[in-house]
Amino acid sequence: MTIQKEFELFIGPNHPGATGNMSYHIWVEGDKVKKAETRVGYLHRGFEKLMEKRIWMQNVPLVCRICVPEPDVNEAAYSMAVEDLMGWEIPERAKYIRTIILEMARIGAHLLTVGGIAASLGIYTAAQWGVGDRDYLLDVFEEITGARVYHIYIWPGGVRWDLPKNAKELITKVLDYLESRLPLYDDLIMNNKVFVRRAADVGVVPKDKAVEWGVTGPNLRAAGYEYDIRKLEPYAAYDKIDFEVPYYPKLGEYEVLSEGSDIYTRTAIRMLEIQQSIKIIRQALKDMPEGDVILKHPQWFAWKVPAGYAYTHVESSKGEFGYFVVSDGGKKPVRVHVRGPSYTHGINVLETIAPGLNIADFAPTAISLDVCPPDIER
Amino acid sequence: MNHENWSKLARIMSKRSLWMIHFCTGCGAMEMPPVMTSRYDMERFGMHAMATPRQADVFLVTGYLAVKTLKRVVQVYEQMRDPKYVIGFGSCTINGGMYWDSYNTIKDLSKYIPVDVYIAGCMPRPEAIMDSFLKLFDMIDKGEAIGWQKYHKYYDQYKRNQRMAFSYRLDEVKDIKEDDKE
Amino acid sequence: MMAKELFPEAQEIRKGRIRIETQKDKVGEIIKKLKDNGYEHFVMLSCVDWIKEGKFELVYQMWSYQYKEHVMISIKINRDGESMLSMRHLFPQIETYEREIHEMFGVNFIGNPNLKEFILEGWPHMPPMRKDFDTEKFVKDFYYKIPEVKEE
Numbered sequence: 076m077t078i079q080k081e082f083e084l085f086i087g088p089n090h091p092g093a094t095g096n097m098s099y100h101i102w103v104e105g106d107k108v109k110k111a112e113t114r115v116g117y118l119h120r121g122f123e124k125l126m127e128k129r130i131w132m133q134n135v136p137l138v139c140r141i142c143v144p145e146p147d148v149n150e151a152a153y154s155m156a157v158e159d160l161m162g163w164e165i166p167e168r169a170k171y172i173r174t175i176i177l178e179m180a181r182i183g184a185h186l187l188t189v190g191g192i193a194a195s196l197g198i199y200t201a202a203q204w205g206v207g208d209r210d211y212l213l214d215v216f217e218e219i220t221g222a223r224v225y226h227i228y229i230w231p232g233g234v235r236w237d238l239p240k241n242a243k244e245l246i247t248k249v250l251d252y253l254e255s256r257l258p259l260y261d262d263l264i265m266n267n268k269v270f271v272r273r274a275a276d277v278g279v280v281p282k283d284k285a286v287e288w289g290v291t292g293p294n295l296r297a298a299g300y301e302y303d304i305r306k307l308e309p310y311a312a313y314d315k316i317d318f319e320v321p322y323y324p325k326l327g328e329y330e331v332l333s334e335g336s337d338i339y340t341r342t343a344i345r346m347l348e349i350q351q352s353i354k355i356i357r358q359a360l361k362d363m364p365e366g367d368v369i370l371k372h373p374q375w376f377a378w379k380v381p382a383g384y385a386y387t388h389v390e391s392s393k394g395e396f397g398y399f400v401v402s403d404g405g406k407k408p409v410r411v412h413v414r415g416p417s418y419t420h421g422i423n424v425l426e427t428i429a430p431g432l433n434i435a436d437f438a439p440t441a442i443s444l445d446v447c448p449p450d451i452e453r
Numbered sequence: 454m455n456h457e458n459w460s461k462l463a464r465i466m467s468k469r470s471l472w473m474i475h476f477c478t479g480c481g482a483m484e485m486p487p488v489m490t491s492r493y494d495m496e497r498f499g500m501h502a503m504a505t506p507r508q509a510d511v512f513l514v515t516g517y518l519a520v521k522t523l524k525r526v527v528q529v530y531e532q533m534r535d536p537k538y539v540i541g542f543g544s545c546t547i548n549g550g551m552y553w554d555s556y557n558t559i560k561d562l563s564k565y566i567p568v569d570v571y572i573a574g575c576m577p578r579p580e581a582i583m584d585s586f587l588k589l590f591d592m593i594d595k596g597e598a599i600g601w602q603k604y605h606k607y608y609d610q611y612k613r614n615q616r617m618a619f620s621y622r623l624d625e626v627k628d629i630k631e632d633d634k635e
Numbered sequence: 636m637m638a639k640e641l642f643p644e645a646q647e648i649r650k651g652r653i654r655i656e657t658q659k660d661k662v663g664e665i666i667k668k669l670k671d672n673g674y675e676h677f678v679m680l681s682c683v684d685w686i687k688e689g690k691f692e693l694v695y696q697m698w699s700y701q702y703k704e705h706v707m708i709s710i711k712i713n714r715d716g717e718s719m720l721s722m723r724h725l726f727p728q729i730e731t732y733e734r735e736i737h738e739m740f741g742v743n744f745i746g747n748p749n750l751k752e753f754i755l756e757g758w759p760h761m762p763p764m765r766k767d768f769d770t771e772k773f774v775k776d777f778y779y780k781i782p783e784v785k786e787e
């Protein structure tokens with residue numbers, strides 16, 4: 076009798092450990108993963124096709140649906156691409172408002188991810204906290220933009236309307252609250268022995284390969300590169316704001332425990348980024364000038380965007396979000412191609428680093444790479 | 454106890470402990486974590502997320518369904534035990550929502566599986582979701598949530614539509630009739 | 636060295652955005668040269684359908700962290716049936732992009748063994764991202780024609 080050694084295992088799409096509606100097909104021998112394959116396509120809506128059918132302005136509500144946890148980066152990148160082609164310079168106040176909105180979205184997405192990583196390692200309280208705390212941010216978003224999740228607030232030419240009068244107090248209140256919560260997260264997650272044991276040196280993205288594999292964002296910074304698009308090619312008001320980019324091995328108050336971008340370092344970087352984001356929002360609120368928030372252009376719905384190619388990218392909580400926009404001078408785009416950060420993280424990187432992992436470490440690795448399927452398949 | 458009273462009692466009992474299948478099918482799934490966790494806390498309705506379809510009673514179809522997902526949704530739905538209830542979440546399940554002209558999303562969920570309650574809105578708020586739960590309880594109480602019975606009754610019609618969608622062709626219908634003859 | 640110095644034909648279309656128009660057989664060489672000269676991040680590979688000219692434009696995009704510059708290497712191939720050499724040996728993620736373009740536009744990449752189904756499942760029609768595929772018509776003829784379940 077021969078004993079079958081290798082088994083196939085399907086994680087997802089209906090699986091709490093899968094990161095959203097996607098699935099992984101893994102081959103295991105004993106407890107070790109031999110080979111992994113990412114299966115996507117469950118969320119394909121054909122955005123890029125639909126965008127070719129709609130006029131430039133109608134595309135704003137579409138693009139935000141490409142990344143559900145952090146929709147604003149899409150609006151920002153798309154708007155920047157249109158502004159780029161049009162040759163517009165948006166008002167100063169709008170830049171600051173964009174910065175505030177984008178950073179709030181980043182905090183929300185990071186809270187979800189950190190909670191998710193911890194939950195996948197058995198600390199379910201963290202997921203409850205992360206989602207719960209993010210909800211207070213959503214309340215502020217609702218006050219500012221009118222919607223909880225999809226804000227459609229950043230438009231080509233600026234932002235849709237000015238912040239409400241009490242925005243400053245609202246935002247400051249939430250930031251104060253979050254700041255008071257962060258030490259608790261540290262106690263719960265980062266200083267938790269269970270977490271440290273299971274997260275350190277697991278799911279490592281090697282430093283020498285990270286750039287070549289197309290790793291971006293916090294995952295790249297965890298591997299030891301100080302690359303951040305907010306610094307390299309500042310958009311919105313990031314060039315006027317003074318902030319630090321946390322990267323390995325400068326982990327601030329967290330211990331350096333391992334080498335390369337493992338689950339622990341990736342989580343630590345995200346926690347540090349939340350602190351930086353709070354700092355950025357505070358500063359932006361303080362420095363924000365008065366004035367218009369949107370360019371006064373007639374006929375919003377009859378734009379003809381000059382022919383050309385544009386590529387704009389923003390630093391999202393997951394990595395580089397890029398928009399490649401082609402126009403032929405018409406009322407509708409010829410092609411919009413979105414580069415989602417999960418495209419490389421979720422497919423090539425995960426498939427390459429998965430062999431050798433334990434089955435139980437597979438889901439945390441995927442979540443800590445912040446794989447989010449809608450930006451893979453659009 | 455006679456049959457009628459018995460099923461009434463069963464309904465009263467079952468509505469108090471509905472378990473929801475944990476399957477995030479579309480972007481509406483983003484409002485599920487707040488509902489499931491501490492802030493809105495659906496556990497106070499006796500609802501809880503469940504990973505396996507065999508122990509779940511409610512299927513929240515959270516938003517648009519790509520055809521590829523529809524296959525999985527049908528599988529999951531068929532694995533669930535009777536009585537089972539479906540909540541269509543967001544305008545995408547009603548008429549396609551903003552993807553009305555997309556080549557890969559099904560437009561009307563009720564053509565493929567029976568839906569008991571719909572929630573309108575493009576990303577319905579948590580309050581709306583909880584309201585739909587209450588409405589579902591009410592319907593179960595009155596014996597109106599009979600989607601699962603419809604699925605048995607019109608099984609061949611649902612299957613026909615599902616097969617059409619899976620193959621992206623309308624003419625697949627013929628084959629199915631031949632199938633039935635065998 | 637920056638892209639402008641390496642390739643005289645490169646034009647700067649905007650600050651930090653370089654565009655190189657070239658031929659099919661030079662792409663591998665250019666990507667290799669750029670990769671060795673500090674353009675080490677492969678951003679994406681996209682495909683644009685220029686239906687009036689009867690061409691597909693493939694755009695290979697790379698970014699240099701060092702020079703803060705984005706390079707688009709663009710080639711045009713015939714729409715009907717012309718294939719392209721795979722570049723997957725240069726950057727691993729190109730394989731996925733090629734797989735997607737194969738599925739969505741129908742471009743064949745020689746030397747890529749992994750061109751199987753990626754996003755769609757059992758799609759029997761024309762690759763959907765081509766301009767001559769009319770999604771609105773498809774939806775009207777297909778999804779809206781699926782009959783409703785009749786209840787007695």
Ligand code: SF4
Pocket residue numbers: 140479480481515516517542543544545546550551574575576577
């Ligand atoms: S109704 Fe809106 S939120 Fe819900 S799935 Fe559709 S697009 Fe997403």
